[in-house]
Amino acid sequence: MLEIQLNKTLMSAQGTMTLEVDTVIEPGKITTLFGESGAGKTSVLRMLAGLLKPDGGNIVVHGKVWYNAAQKIALQPQQRSIGYVFQDYALFPNMTVRQNLEFAFASKKIARQHQTQIDQLMELVALQALQHRKPHTLSGGQCQRVALARALVTQPDLLLLDEPLSALDQTMRQRLQDYLLQLHQKFSPTILLVSHDVGEIFKVSHQVLVLEHGRITQKGTPRQVFAQQQISGKFQVVGKVLDIVTEGVVYIVSVLAGNEVIKVVADASDITQLNPGDEVLVVSKAFNPLIKSIVGS
Numbered sequence: 187m188l189e190i191q192l193n194k195t196l197m198s199a200q201g202t203m204t205l206e207v208d209t210v211i212e213p214g215k216i217t218t219l220f221g222e223s224g225a226g227k228t229s230v231l232r233m234l235a236g237l238l239k240p241d242g243g244n245i246v247v248h249g250k251v252w253y254n255a256a257q258k259i260a261l262q263p264q265q266r267s268i269g270y271v272f273q274d275y276a277l278f279p280n281m282t283v284r285q286n287l288e289f290a291f292a293s294k295k296i297a298r299q300h301q302t303q304i305d306q307l308m309e310l311v312a313l314q315a316l317q318h319r320k321p322h323t324l325s326g327g328q329c330q331r332v333a334l335a336r337a338l339v340t341q342p343d344l345l346l347l348d349e350p351l352s353a354l355d356q357t358m359r360q361r362l363q364d365y366l367l368q369l370h371q372k373f374s375p376t377i378l379l380v381s382h383d384v385g386e387i388f389k390v391s392h393q394v395l396v397l398e399h400g401r402i403t404q405k406g407t408p409r410q411v412f413a414q415q416q417i418s419g420k421f422q423v424v425g426k427v428l429d430i431v432t433e434g435v436v437y438i439v440s441v442l443a444g445n446e447v448i449k450v451v452a453d454a455s456d457i458t459q460l461n462p463g464d465e466v467l468v469v470s471k472a473f474n475p476l477i478k479s480i481v482g483s
């Protein structure tokens with residue numbers, strides 16, 4: 187169990203903002219921090235990692251106090267059992283893929299004792315063929331797989347993922363989400379993920395924390411947080427707007443949901459805030475969906 191109580195005055199472009207977070211994160215689950223730019227998501231991760239000093243609060247991870255303002259306890263980043271993956275992967279450029287993983291251990295000796303674990307992780311994220319290559323010879327998706335494997339190789343108590351997939355194209359992103367789920371199934375790490383992508387959140391996370399202006403305003407499963415916001419429908423699906431075209435007096439919005447394109451008729455007021463690329467919820471109230479087996483047909 188992760189107990190987090192943090193407060194910190196942050197300096198935003200609009201003046202000061204007080205970040206006040208008080209929550210509990212379930213162990214062995216993937217929890218997503220969701221919120222607008224500037225809400226304080228990265229600051230929460232950096233405080234957990236010991237890279238940003240809170241003004242006050244308490245961090246207890248699996249019973250161990252990492253930070254307690256009143257008792258003046260503040261473990262150094264290297265004393266906290268964490269893996270941290272950033273958007274820009276931050277691999278060591280002068281090291282091979284394998285050396286990048288080995289370097290996560292405190293010493294070469296300890297790395298040598300964990301060769302099986304390194305091999306197992308590289309196999310899981312399909313990196314074996316690339317293990318002697320340097321990062322500059324790899325694609326963005328391959329680099330991010332190395333970063334994920336490196337963050338997990340020491341089996342940290344907490345894995346912090348700050349929009350790790352946002353720089354990748356959609357296909358690569360979906361593949362990386364699958365790798366993340368496979369890694370989670372195998373090792374069950376406690377993960378705190380920052381993501382803006384609602385589809386991604388539905389796919390990978392068990393719990394969502396919505397952060398607004400430094401405060402958690404909602405907490406629940408992705409379905410509780412996104413799918414039941416004032417709309418109740420018989421049928422709901424999350425997708426991404428591909429395009430919006432006019433057809434007479436109405437608009438046709440094409441939405442990609444999984445591998446299917448759904449066309450939705452909308453009027454002018456529906457589309458005022460919609461743009462291609464937006465994550466949307468398609469809801470239908472009026473019809474009864476039919477179900478048909480696709481196995482053996």
Ligand SMILES: Nc1ncnc2c1ncn2[C@@H]1O[C@H](COP(=O)(O)OP(=O)(O)OP(=O)(O)O)[C@@H](O)[C@H]1O
Pocket residue numbers: 195196197198199221222223224225226227228229230238
């Ligand atoms: N060390 C710091 N001291 C004071 N203020 C900071 C510090 N680091 C960041 N801030 C401010 O805190 C606010 C929140 O920043 P943060 O990066 O945590 O937001 P975010 O939700 O992660 O945003 P984004 O989605 O754009 O990455 C910003 O206005 C930022 O300028």
